Amino acid sequence: MVEAEARYRKKRLDRGIKVRADTIFAIASYKEILYLILPRALPVFGLLILPFVLTDYWGKVLVYACVYGLLALSWDFLASCGLFSLGQAFFLGIGAYIAGALSYYFHWSPAITMPIATLGGGVLCAALLSPVVRLRGVYFAMVTLMLPMLLMKMIETTGLLGGAQGLSALKPLPKGWIGGYIVVLVFMTCIFSFRRLINEDYGLVMKAIRDDDRAVMSAAINIYWRKIQALFLAGATGAFAGAFMTHHYQFVGMSTFALDYSILPVAAAALGGPGTFAGAALGSMILVPLSESLRALGGMRIAIYCGILIISVIALPEGIFHYLERKYHQFERLVRVG
Amino acid sequence: MGEEAILRAEGLNKYFGGVQAIADLSFSLRNGEFLGIIGPNGSGKTTLVNLITGFVKPSSGRVIYRGEEITRKRPYTIAGLGIVRTFQMVRLFYNLPAYKNLIIPLSSSRVKRLRGGAYGERDDVAVDLLDDMGFERDSFVPYKLAGSLPHGYLKRLDLARAMALRPEVLILDELFSGMAMSEVASTLPLIEKYHEEGLTIIMIEHRLKELFRVVDRVLVLNYGQKIAEGSPQEVMNTEAVKKAYLGIEVDV
Numbered sequence A: 001m002v003e004a005e006a007r008y009r010k011k012r013l014d015r016g017i018k019v020r021a022d023t024i025f026a027i028a029s030y031k032e033i034l035y036l037i038l039p040r041a042l043p044v045f046g047l048l049i050l051p052f053v054l055t056d057y058w059g060k061v062l063v064y065a066c067v068y069g070l071l072a073l074s075w076d077f078l079a080s081c082g083l084f085s086l087g088q089a090f091f092l093g094i095g096a097y098i099a100g101a102l103s104y105y106f107h108w109s110p111a112i113t114m115p116i117a118t119l120g121g122g123v124l125c126a127a128l129l130s131p132v133v134r135l136r137g138v139y140f141a142m143v144t145l146m147l148p149m150l151l152m153k154m155i156e157t158t159g160l161l162g163g164a165q166g167l168s169a170l171k172p173l174p175k176g177w178i179g180g181y182i183v184v185l186v187f188m189t190c191i192f193s194f195r196r197l198i199n200e201d202y203g204l205v206m207k208a209i210r211d212d213d214r215a216v217m218s219a220a221i222n223i224y225w226r227k228i229q230a231l232f233l234a235g236a237t238g239a240f241a242g243a244f245m246t247h248h249y250q251f252v253g254m255s256t257f258a259l260d261y262s263i264l265p266v267a268a269a270a271l272g273g274p275g276t277f278a279g280a281a282l283g284s285m286i287l288v289p290l291s292e293s294l295r296a297l298g299g300m301r302i303a304i305y306c307g308i309l310i311i312s313v314i315a316l317p318e319g320i321f322h323y324l325e326r327k328y329h330q331f332e333r334l335v336r337v338g
Numbered sequence B: 001m002g003e004e005a006i007l008r009a010e011g012l013n014k015y016f017g018g019v020q021a022i023a024d025l026s027f028s029l030r031n032g033e034f035l036g037i038i039g040p041n042g043s044g045k046t047t048l049v050n051l052i053t054g055f056v057k058p059s060s061g062r063v064i065y066r067g068e069e070i071t072r073k074r075p076y077t078i079a080g081l082g083i084v085r086t087f088q089m090v091r092l093f094y095n096l097p098a099y100k101n102l103i104i105p106l107s108s109s110r111v112k113r114l115r116g117g118a119y120g121e122r123d124d125v126a127v128d129l130l131d132d133m134g135f136e137r138d139s140f141v142p143y144k145l146a147g148s149l150p151h152g153y154l155k156r157l158d159l160a161r162a163m164a165l166r167p168e169v170l171i172l173d174e175l176f177s178g179m180a181m182s183e184v185a186s187t188l189p190l191i192e193k194y195h196e197e198g199l200t201i202i203m204i205e206h207r208l209k210e211l212f213r214v215v216d217r218v219l220v221l222n223y224g225q226k227i228a229e230g231s232p233q234e235v236m237n238t239e240a241v242k243k244a245y246l247g248i249e250v251d252v
Helices: A002-007 A030-053 A056-080 A088-106 A110-132 A137-158 A160-165 A177-199 A201-211 A213-217 A223-249 A260-272 A278-297 A300-315 A320-328 B045-053 B075-081 B098-106 B109-115 B122-132 B151-163 B181-196 B208-214 B232-236 B239-246
Strands: A008-014 A330-336 B005-016 B019-030 B034-038 B060-065 B083-085 B169-173 B200-204 B217-222 B225-230
Touching (some): A030 A177, A056 A088, A056 A177, A056 A201, A056 A223, A088 A110, A110 A223, A137 A160, A177 A201, A177 A223, A201 A223, A213 A223, A260 A278, A260 A300, B019 B200, B019 B225, B045 B075, B181 B208, B217 B232, B225 B239, B232 B239
Parallel strands (some): B034 B217, B083 B169, B169 B200
């Protein structure tokens, strides 16, 4: 072995498909086409097939993972323009309660309440958070952390919208796999459209606001309006997840404002690798099933779960997806020396 | 003067805590004029730029642009009206290719309004702009990461970022600081060209020789106060300027 190490060294190359501009690809063979398409197509096929092959229980876990995934995507999108939120539960809860109230008081079907909750939730989140878009970093995070608690206590004390009991016996989603399929499809649409958006000029300006907002202001761009737009998109994504959950469980209660919904998406994005959306999605696809499979361990579950999270953040601070992406574009081989 | 002032400051004051950075400063700028602002370090030059461009709000006083008060407006609104600045310490996005830095001003509503919809791709406009500014397209300089470019290029990139907005008043905050003589020599004609094309320019500079060659009028600041104003020759013959700027003691 020592001899081999002496005469060979590892050579690492970056695959060079990209040509100068980001948007132009020079594709020479079916291999290169597969090289580009497979990493995108395989997860899509996987997610489309999973609802059919999974057992009833794991099918529910998949739906849950998609809901958390949507929240993680929404968090990642806000973070891309420098708004670090600790209140994804706020988005989720607003969407859940809009859909729940429309279904409970007006008996509207999910086909109507879910689009209304998505758009209305986005508008409401953007409007309620617009006074604080001037805050940055930890101050914005603190406000968003408080908001779900504020709404939860308001519902509890006033007894509005079902109070502590919540609203139950709501209209169900279509039976069978269709219900679960909706969230899977929206989840995938969000990944790809967010990834596209962030690579366009629009996303470039968003990331520039995160890096240096004064430079962007001096370029005559209303950064607060851009941040409100980001809040709308992120809010709508979270609100859809909430509206879906409401009809999925045919129930909406104060638990939609729980801290879990705020913290787990951040953990998922941190584990998967923030800033790529695919990382946030991957993170939630790992964390949610992991937390379910540890359920048998009882009280030890949370401790093990936290341990895994800490180890992964220390060992792979860039996130799993960044690591995989980098390795995918590199190939290593041994080269003879001398 | 005949022509109406495009930009006017009236009785500007700015206190940072107990320190008075700008003291009762008034000046006006004609359309198409080239004004130089000089003064020793800490005399309030950059604060004045921040006051005009809205990055800092004055303690009192007014800034009037084309007859409209812009004192309390936000920086992006003022930039959108056409008062565009460069930064003394360049503020660029180093992890982006040079030309991508121009996408940010090019996606502003001001540029959309001025250029209209069918003006081609932003990327092409950005590369054209940089090519004019000496970023040789043929050697792919505009496509290099901003972080990999030498300092002189970064200063010019910041200038290009400002010019992408099609400014009506351009404020250059020590553009030449840290530039090599050859870089200054190649950038100065560009600025003269913009001025000849009718652009109103305010230039803050420590390199007096270059500044005096191009400006119509000079304003001298010391401790936030205007101590002299006039043509370069007039100003440099003023006793107060000699004392403040050149360190010559004058008996009182």
